[in-house]
Amino acid sequence: MENFILIILAMSIGYIINRLNIFSKDAPMILNQFLIYISLPAMILLQIPKLDISIEAIIPIIISWTVMTLSAVIILFLSKIFNFSKEVTGCLMLVAVLGNTSFIGIPIITSYMGESSIPYILVYDQLGNFIALAIYGTFIASFYSSNSKVTFRLITFKVLTFPPFIALMVGLLLIGTEFNQVTIKVLSAFSSTIVPLALVAVGLQLQLKLQKEEIKPFSIALIVKLFIAPIIAIIICKTFDWYNTASIVSIMEAAMPTMITAGAIASMAGLAPKLSSAIVGYGTIISLFTTGIFYTLIK
Template sequence: MDILSLFGLILSAVTLIALGYLSKVTGLLKHEDSTILNNVIIYLALPALIFLAIRNSQISINLLSIPLVGWVVMLSCAATAFFITRLLPLKNPTVGAFLLAAAIGNTGYLGYPLTLGLLGEEALAKAIFYDIFGTVIFAFTIGLYFAEVYGTNGKKINKIKEVVTFPPLIALFVGLFFRGVVLPLFILKSLNYLSAAAIPLIMLSIGLSLRFDKLGQHKLLIVLLCGIKLILSPMLAYIVGNLANLSAGSLSVVVLETSMPAAMLSFIIGLKYGLDADFLSVAIVSATVLSMITIPIWQYIIAII
């Protein structure tokens, strides 16, 4: 994809995100409505997108090398963030929130649309493997461990239950099961309609969730977070991906996915288990806005190397 097409795609994404934000500002929708949108996305639209992508793609065991590289990168980012927290006078809920935001990227909500637009349908299956077996499983194991250790509600978390009941993961395995199976046309049509709705709904949901208040309270942490998430993470992905001998196509997916900003999933975990939700909200907003600049830069760098 040439640079003009790349910026055009980013601009389209920003436009949809802005529409979601303006819908909240004008009162057309409320911030709380993002919960309804997220439920539609997580339980209906995103599983349909994943099911069709996996069912219609060429899948091999080699795809597991993609999330493995992702795990190395996420663990490295978490370790870097942990070292930083030892140098700063932070309360435990903020430490846990910082670790979550530094490690977990928005590889589903933002990663899927950008992968589809930048790299095509064939790359989407690789992005799904990265997101499900990388980000999601990391979030519901290591991420929930951070929530247990640093959260304030003291709950013991059933990590296995959280993983196996996650609808996109179920859709991935169902898609694998139905590969080569002829389905009735009305089912495929319905799934296609839901799948087509996933991307715009995701973008609108991101915009509806954006909050710019309390931005000034966490300036240093946000700068450090953006450095880890938007610069260190894709740089490590490129190095580790080359060491792992990933193909050019797989390497492009890994670098793109690791260049994603902090994930809304980290906010949901933080809110549920007593981490610093105020920090997470402004961190996600800041990283998302800056990523609209850094993602095209990384794609340009990968194209010319």
């Protein structure tokens, strides 16, 4: 219960601070940079060496890519059925496919499953969602927006120089290694900042405005992201008879709301900016309840 109080309180603080203009407009970006360059790499280095190399470690990767692929296919199909514009389709291809599997996934899933779930959360996020953001996200933004400045030129460079990804590679090389107490305390101190700072940053970026004409694509995006995606993950686990920590974490990760960065890319590319912001905002709030429903069903 205390974890959910923290989630709601931290997000509320961020939202109120934003509404009152207490912080500068750059505050969300600064917080996110601290999280990406310091907090998340520290958590990865602390947790990934604890991972056992087995089929369990591969499950989050399989589910992540399968869920994203099928979600994209479903969005394409529904966009044609409802005759959405190119801009709206591009927006949905980003915000209904890519999930907030780290900054929202970590506090929500650990509140249900404890810290033992973190290595699998990080594998799902870094080897699934992040790589998809860099490659798939860049392609969608470029393809659907004639004004987009995003190109393929630096995709490989971005992936290989992304601090959490570098930390993941180092962590995988250190599997089975036991750090000394000083290293553990330092990494723990930095990694402990990820939950409160990430949630405040989410609150700072919440946008809840929605136009009437956007209700249909808005509803489809939330249904696919918050309901169909985790159902796909459940079907995969049932098909292969996977029932372990890795599979439960993967289902919960599939149920996470839209990645804020995906919404930002949609806005930057001119792909229905107000719609993408509303999906991110409302999806984050609604996910606090839908993830609880799915955890109750699968635990």
